[in-house]
Amino acid sequence: MRSARNLQLNRNGELVHLLSTEGLPREQLLHILDTAGQFASVSDREVKKVPLLRGKSVFNLFFEDSTRTRTTFDIAATRLSADVYTLDIGHSSTSKGESLLDTVANLSAMVADIFVVRHAESGAPYLLAQHVAPHVHIINAGDGRHAHPTQALLDMYTIRHYKPDFSSLVVAIVGDIRHSRVARSDIHALRTLGAAEIRVVGPRTLVSADMVPMGVRTCHSLQEGISGADVIIMLRLQRERMHGALLPSSEEFFRTYGLTPERLQWARPDAIVMHPGPINRGVEIDSRVADGPRSVILPQVSFGIAVRMAVMSIVIGNEADP
Amino acid sequence: MRSARNLQLNRNGELVHLLSTEGLPREQLLHILDTAGQFASVSDREVKKVPLLRGKSVFNLFFEDSTRTRTTFDIAATRLSADVYTLDIGHSSTSKGESLLDTVANLSAMVADIFVVRHAESGAPYLLAQHVAPHVHIINAGDGRHAHPTQALLDMYTIRHYKPDFSSLVVAIVGDIRHSRVARSDIHALRTLGAAEIRVVGPRTLVSADMVPMGVRTCHSLQEGISGADVIIMLRLQRERMHGALLPSSEEFFRTYGLTPERLQWARPDAIVMHPGPINRGVEIDSRVADGPRSVILPQVSFGIAVRMAVMSIVIGNEADP
Amino acid sequence: MRSARNLQLNRNGELVHLLSTEGLPREQLLHILDTAGQFASVSDREVKKVPLLRGKSVFNLFFEDSTRTRTTFDIAATRLSADVYTLDIGHSSTSKGESLLDTVANLSAMVADIFVVRHAESGAPYLLAQHVAPHVHIINAGDGRHAHPTQALLDMYTIRHYKPDFSSLVVAIVGDIRHSRVARSDIHALRTLGAAEIRVVGPRTLVSADMVPMGVRTCHSLQEGISGADVIIMLRLQRERMHGALLPSSEEFFRTYGLTPERLQWARPDAIVMHPGPINRGVEIDSRVADGPRSVILPQVSFGIAVRMAVMSIVIGNEADP
Numbered sequence: 001m002r003s004a005r006n007l008q009l010n011r012n013g014e015l016v017h018l019l020s021t022e023g024l025p026r027e028q029l030l031h032i033l034d035t036a037g038q039f040a041s042v043s044d045r046e047v048k049k050v051p052l053l054r055g056k057s058v059f060n061l062f063f064e065d066s067t068r069t070r071t072t073f074d075i076a077a078t079r080l081s082a083d084v085y086t087l088d089i090g091h092s093s094t095s096k097g098e099s100l101l102d103t104v105a106n107l108s109a110m111v112a113d114i115f116v117v118r119h120a121e122s123g124a125p126y127l128l129a130q131h132v133a134p135h136v137h138i139i140n141a142g143d144g145r146h147a148h149p150t151q152a153l154l155d156m157y158t159i160r161h162y163k164p165d166f167s168s169l170v171v172a173i174v175g176d177i178r179h180s181r182v183a184r185s186d187i188h189a190l191r192t193l194g195a196a197e198i199r200v201v202g203p204r205t206l207v208s209a210d211m212v213p214m215g216v217r218t219c220h221s222l223q224e225g226i227s228g229a230d231v232i233i234m235l236r237l238q239r240e241r242m243h244g245a246l247l248p249s250s251e252e253f254f255r256t257y258g259l260t261p262e263r264l265q266w267a268r269p270d271a272i273v274m275h276p277g278p279i280n281r282g283v284e285i286d287s288r289v290a291d292g293p294r295s296v297i298l299p300q301v302s303f304g305i306a307v308r309m310a311v312m313s314i315v316i317g318n319e320a321d322p
Numbered sequence: 323m324r325s326a327r328n329l330q331l332n333r334n335g336e337l338v339h340l341l342s343t344e345g346l347p348r349e350q351l352l353h354i355l356d357t358a359g360q361f362a363s364v365s366d367r368e369v370k371k372v373p374l375l376r377g378k379s380v381f382n383l384f385f386e387d388s389t390r391t392r393t394t395f396d397i398a399a400t401r402l403s404a405d406v407y408t409l410d411i412g413h414s415s416t417s418k419g420e421s422l423l424d425t426v427a428n429l430s431a432m433v434a435d436i437f438v439v440r441h442a443e444s445g446a447p448y449l450l451a452q453h454v455a456p457h458v459h460i461i462n463a464g465d466g467r468h469a470h471p472t473q474a475l476l477d478m479y480t481i482r483h484y485k486p487d488f489s490s491l492v493v494a495i496v497g498d499i500r501h502s503r504v505a506r507s508d509i510h511a512l513r514t515l516g517a518a519e520i521r522v523v524g525p526r527t528l529v530s531a532d533m534v535p536m537g538v539r540t541c542h543s544l545q546e547g548i549s550g551a552d553v554i555i556m557l558r559l560q561r562e563r564m565h566g567a568l569l570p571s572s573e574e575f576f577r578t579y580g581l582t583p584e585r586l587q588w589a590r591p592d593a594i595v596m597h598p599g600p601i602n603r604g605v606e607i608d609s610r611v612a613d614g615p616r617s618v619i620l621p622q623v624s625f626g627i628a629v630r631m632a633v634m635s636i637v638i639g640n641e642a643d644p
Numbered sequence: 645m646r647s648a649r650n651l652q653l654n655r656n657g658e659l660v661h662l663l664s665t666e667g668l669p670r671e672q673l674l675h676i677l678d679t680a681g682q683f684a685s686v687s688d689r690e691v692k693k694v695p696l697l698r699g700k701s702v703f704n705l706f707f708e709d710s711t712r713t714r715t716t717f718d719i720a721a722t723r724l725s726a727d728v729y730t731l732d733i734g735h736s737s738t739s740k741g742e743s744l745l746d747t748v749a750n751l752s753a754m755v756a757d758i759f760v761v762r763h764a765e766s767g768a769p770y771l772l773a774q775h776v777a778p779h780v781h782i783i784n785a786g787d788g789r790h791a792h793p794t795q796a797l798l799d800m801y802t803i804r805h806y807k808p809d810f811s812s813l814v815v816a817i818v819g820d821i822r823h824s825r826v827a828r829s830d831i832h833a834l835r836t837l838g839a840a841e842i843r844v845v846g847p848r849t850l851v852s853a854d855m856v857p858m859g860v861r862t863c864h865s866l867q868e869g870i871s872g873a874d875v876i877i878m879l880r881l882q883r884e885r886m887h888g889a890l891l892p893s894s895e896e897f898f899r900t901y902g903l904t905p906e907r908l909q910w911a912r913p914d915a916i917v918m919h920p921g922p923i924n925r926g927v928e929i930d931s932r933v934a935d936g937p938r939s940v941i942l943p944q945v946s947f948g949i950a951v952r953m954a955v956m957s958i959v960i961g962n963e964a965d966p
Binding site for chain 2: 044045046047048049067068071072074075078079277278279281298299301302304305
Binding site for chain 3: 366367368369370371389390393394396397400401599600601603620621623624626627
């Protein structure tokens with residue numbers, strides 16, 4: 001069996017699944033960003049649709065709830081003219097005890113082209129990619145703490161849009177690094193694109209030293225972490241952490257790591273501020289920063305549609321190795 | 323900042339949002355009804371679609387549950403060839419603490435054209451209309467006890483269909499006036515169209531005297547209220563009122579205010595009976611009336627699709643003042 | 645009033661509703677299977693759509709939850725280019741006390757062409773078929789313990805695909821026959837198509853003698869039941885039965901009636917194994933059989949789309965008697 005890393009590409013090096021930014025070659029990553037650039041203009045047209053996926057079936061399988069991410073895939077697929085089917089898995093046969101593989105085998109038999117999968121268990125999209133037919137494509141929309149590759153790709157698109165030269169960039173990722181699949185996927189993509197320095201910033205309970213082998217610098221002081229940074233990616237602080245043993249309180253977090261206009265001055269004057277959303281105003285980010293001139297949070301959302309259109313339009317033309 | 327009243331129109335007097343029938347000028351109201359008249363025939367065609375909103379994105383944001391109203395907007399937008407996205411807000415990021423404005427800002431960044439919003443808080447659609455970009459349109463699908471303008475417009479369409487001359491009409495609205503956004507929106511529209519007399523009819527607990535300044539006559543006897551009426555609009559009695567302090571019981575309400583064939587004879591012989599639905603048979607209306615020859619309840623539903631198509635097709639072409 | 649049996653056909657013998665395989669004439673049944681054969685190839689095309697239902701409205705009314713069946717109808721209608729509206733009835737006006745007939749009357753007023761109805765009460769689709777307008781069609785997607793005609797039709801399609809000559813076939817249906825609408829609908833269809841022998845197989849608590857008048861042979865031993873069978877239809881054992889008084893346990897059921905590769909040898913060597921899904925691995929069927937060479941469970945799913953497309957495309961052209 002091929003390694004999970006190679007499962008995304010066929011023997012011609014073409015993308016057949018998008019499972020992770022880890023192991024995604026630089027040329028593939030750039031190909032996605034370039035293709036997204038072409039789609040970014042589609043949203044500005046009077047008629048926002050292109051017929052690339054006409055007659056194709058995209059199944060949204062969200063085993064973990066996320067209206068926002070699901071909607072972005074729904075919009076992206078619809079703008080490509082695909083037929084989109086959203087399965088509310090909480091209510092479906094899986095609750096009758098059917099396995100994930102059986103669910104996908106059944107949907108495949110109804111003729112599916114793309115499965116967009118979010119799952120609480122790390123590796124679930126890999127499992128599916130190993131079992132579907134060669135013409136069926138899996139896109140990971142977030143699996144456990146493992147990966148969230150389309151978020152990372154839209155982050156890369158956003159960074160490149162504002163800061164085209166990665167080789168000189170200092171990027172700081174701030175917050176709950178430990179539980180963040182976004183952080184993990186961003187780090188892999190940033191390394192592939194050759195970012196000069198990647199810092200992960202947060203309290204010791206949320207930033208573990210085991211990130212160091214990934215080629216990042218760990219900082220437990222916000223000032224140290226964002227000093228001279230070109231890009232600051234603020235992560236969402238999950239509500240469950242605030243009530244757990246890992247954090248004293250959300251007020252305490254804001255006092256120590258919350259990004260305010262005053263603290264933002266530690267970064268470079270032209271630094272951009274990003275956030276995967278939804279934001280917690282007054283927890284990890286001050287409203288004056290979120291809504292301020294350095295924030296590119298809403299452009300991230302727009303670019304996210306283009307990036308997801310790009311990924312779907314690329315995989316649909318490729319076939320996995322038999 | 324413009325007043326809420328003027329928020330619906332741009333400086334050319336064109337409709338950019340539909341928030342309320344209050345302050346909606348007579349010519350705009352008639353323009354919507356006339357446009358709806360053209361769409362009413364679309365539903366009779368073999369292929370029930372027109373391409374007016376092709377490539378446009380309509381987001382159904384129902385913070386308050388209503389399968390029926392949501393479905394009518396879904397159908398109306400689909401018949402205009404729009405792409406419709408329905409967000410189950412109960413499960414979405416708002417439950418993660420994201421604000422209404424942030425949710426809409428994010429969806430706008432995904433490129434939205436129309437937001438159809440139902441919300442338990444009066445004024446929520448106004449708040450949104452004040453913040454969206456000039457080319458984005460808000461349609462109020464019911465906010466708190468405040469307004470339900472598309473219901474009022476379909477009511478006006480229905481009345482005009484059967485009784486073209488408003489200047490001679492006696493219209494009685496019967497039931498829980500106090501909590502009814504439908505009653506409020508109907509009264510504003512009826513006054514704008516110059517109805518001769520508007521009566522609000524119900525027990526003192528459900529019909530407050532503060533309606534008098536709206537130019538209506540309050541009646542606490544059903545006989546007085548519908549005597550000589552041309553149009554009777556029966557309101558749905560909400561289940562929660564039946565168990566509250568405001569009403570003794572649903573049986574008691576039916577004995578006093580329920581519309582039976584016998585009581586219907588108090589009205590004009592050609593009176594029409596309307597209801598926004600869903601009806602409570604045997605509570606506010608007898609089945610023999612609901613299903614009888616004077617009932618226009620099902621035509622109201624049909625006209626509702628045409629009216630919502632009209633509103634969407636009108637706002638899409640207009641731009642708010644910068 | 646016409647009998648329920650004749651409600652499906654107009655006076656020209658054309659199909660206007662699909663309510664049951666009971667009373668469905670042989671020529672109509674074959675017409676559906678033949679039409680499905682034409683649609684089976686649509687799923688293999690690059691663009692999987694035909695414009696037969698363009699501009700038509702199909703409403704999925706699932707009063708009983710079934711993501712899988714609902715999705716197959718959604719896919720079938722979408723591939724015919726219909727507009728599909730799915731109503732989550734659990735959250736809708738029916739929970740506000742609106743009756744089934746009022747719900748459908750209202751949706752009909754919005755101009756509906758086809759209602760796909762699943763309901764926990766036997767006969768609900770008949771009730772609707774008696775009340776809708778002549779150009780509106782009802783498709784039963786499962787009512788109580790009564791009927792599941794599209795499942796039976798896809799089962800017949802599958803059998804005919806592998807075993808074209810029904811007159812020589814021995815078909816065994818195994819499991820909880822008593823509560824199974826699939827078994828009932830299969831038996832009627834098999835008799836109409838002239839199957840040589842139909843056996844119902846299971847414990848006495850789940851196979852009642854009252855099936856004998858339907859022309860079946862009851863067997864309480866699996867070996868007796870499947871000996872020499874050409875077709876074995878394994879039914880899903882409902883979880884609620886396992887905890888009830890009707891069955892000792894799922895392990896016990898598997899020991900006695902579970903289909904293993906060893907037991908499958910009792911059947912004819914070229915026997916096919918079917919299951920309506922979702923399967924309970926290790927309860928009614930061993931994984932080695934479900935995934936083995938005699939299993940046609942996944943082809944059943946594929947054929948199910950074609951059969952549902954066939955039913956919808958046939959009824960849409962026919963009109964009920966006035």
